[in-house]
Amino acid sequence: MAFTWEYRSGRTLDLGWNEFTGALGDSLTVLPIVVALAALTPVSLAHALVFFGVFQVVWGLAYGLPLSVEPMKALAGLAIAGTLGYGEFLAAGLLGGGVLLIGGATGTLERVQRYVGEDVVRGIQLAVALLLFRTGVDLAAADIRLAAIAALVAVAVTAMGYRRAAALVVLGVGAGIAVWSAGLPALAVPALTPFSAGWPRVTGAALSGMAGQLAMTVGNAVVATALLCKDLFDREVSPNRLSRSMGGMCLLSVPLGGVPMCHGSGGLAGKHAFGARTGGANVVLGALYLVAALFAGVVAGFPMAVLSVLLTVVAVHLGRRGLDTDRRWLVVAIGVVGLAWNVGAAFLLGVLADAVARRLG
Template sequence: MAYSPRLWNASGLEFSTAELTGALGDSVTVLPLLVALAATTSVSLPHVLVGFGVFQIVWGLYYGMPLSVEPMKALIGLAIVGSLSYPELAAAGLLAGGVLLALGNLGLVGRIQTVVGEPVIRGVQFAVALLLLEAAVGLSSGSLPTAVAGLAVVGMLAVVGYRQVSVLLVLGLGGSVAVVTAGLPAPQMPAPVLFPAGTPSLSGAALEGTVAQLGMTVGNAAIATALLCGDLYDRNVSPDTLSTSMGVTCLAAIPIGGIPMCHGSGGLAGKYAFGARTGGANIILGVGYLALALVATGALLAAFPLSILGVLLVVVALELARAAVSPVDGHRGIAVVVGVGIVGVAVNVGVAFVLGTVAFWFVSQRE
């Protein structure tokens, strides 16, 4: 029987050092993507941070454990590299939210993965990783010495086992440069405006991105996360329940300036690895995001060094690529992953997803 979380399940919340470090571990992959998105699109970073802050707190209380709230990486990656405008991103997020809400309520989440196949989903991840790596090179080219120095710091700390710390250090360095350049602004609450960065616009590119994202979301954010809830926290959470909560998140957050968000097995595992055991980590992180929203002005963002941003995207891209390739077994599965990734970069992710699904079906029939 699937676990049905009790609404506002605040019992057992802890606010310890372990919960704090777990919260910071989850922010490592989120903040670089948010800063990159805000630097390359018309998105309002303060409104995005409010969305993340609110839903970190909401789902921490609802599930009573440190469930992750992450950007939908396929859609966000496509927006960062210029394949989607913010209005298209918002439309894709609303569409994905509606589909996830419907799938969760109809109990259809598990069936999708059996049709698509894990190597295809991993291939989409690999394609987004390659696109982010391409964007990172472009951002870093403006100041190669700074980028090389940043990569050296990340590499050295990663070798000795402090990769998460290295990312926070580089992010903090870029933020410090921005504060020195633009000054620390007075705290200001983002204005409550409907679609502050532009009215959603559904296009062919948005539809293709949505299809690719849903494949990733069903596999990683619903099914894999549900399995981890049992493995790490001994909680029987249904993937359909997770799909429903992700649908609610997108449909509620995007109209107030948020971006497409999901749960994720990587974020949940990261929180656990760094000590988080309760929803207290979500409360801490949510309050942190809300505090950042008060000072994340356009001037401060414009002063953030693009070369440092490139370094952060390299780290995110490599982590995403590793997560895409490492779980896949067999030469044929790896071939599908790499093939989908290459087609995604050469053509687009939507076409790669469709062709990969067909290729995986043929490969499966021959086994």
């Protein structure tokens, strides 16, 4: 029997079975990325999960929709690949949060989006995918046999028709190995101490990472998410409101040990595909994240070779989305520059090349 709560506006929030299954749609790429951050950087998995849990519930109740709450993938990918140090990662998240908050309050982001073509956003996605893939290959070299077993699991799950769930299943295998080798970690409640793992460092790398992330955020988390709310749920959600939400998340969570977070069209579509129709899916997933935060110590024993396959699966997922365009030459060029040089430079050169191509075409 489902629990249903009705808003004064007439909208409802359900906690039925479809909302439970729909909750999984937002965790398929979130958990692998967050686990990788915790394993390869000073990011605390427990703190990250706490804030993911809190904001899942907050936005589920505030919007009445199964909005996605995801890590900022460009920044996360750069930190995982070692391109951004932890302090730079924090600085980029805080600066990006400030830009999103101010941009949403003034309506600036909607105007800026006109100058950032969709193919530029896809190019940044491909650049991050290539960086994650390279890191995955490096980690696999540490234990090729275990990496091969994890890869076979991912291939088998995909062959059975559950491609989206492959990363989550591999994550479960890695967690099982960690518990088998080190035992179940004791329950631990994370203390919310400001900047306990390090302080922000504003550098050129932090600024370029922020630029690349904002390109993805404006296209995927603001404009595309607003369109999907209309297409899938027949709800008008202002891009400016989404921008303010994301800016607030970053500015509140990053100082207390969380990671830069955003909404995302992919997570929203994933929740809908798994059955979610209200913010009830967010309440369910938020509760699960908060429970998982108590057992986050399992990441200490997570095998790096299995993590390599997780990164590869996520990289392929991001790369496929990036290449879904007619102008692949531009996307590939941006991706290669991002891999060989840095994402910020790739973003700026991509905007310039896109503008020139539009004018000539």
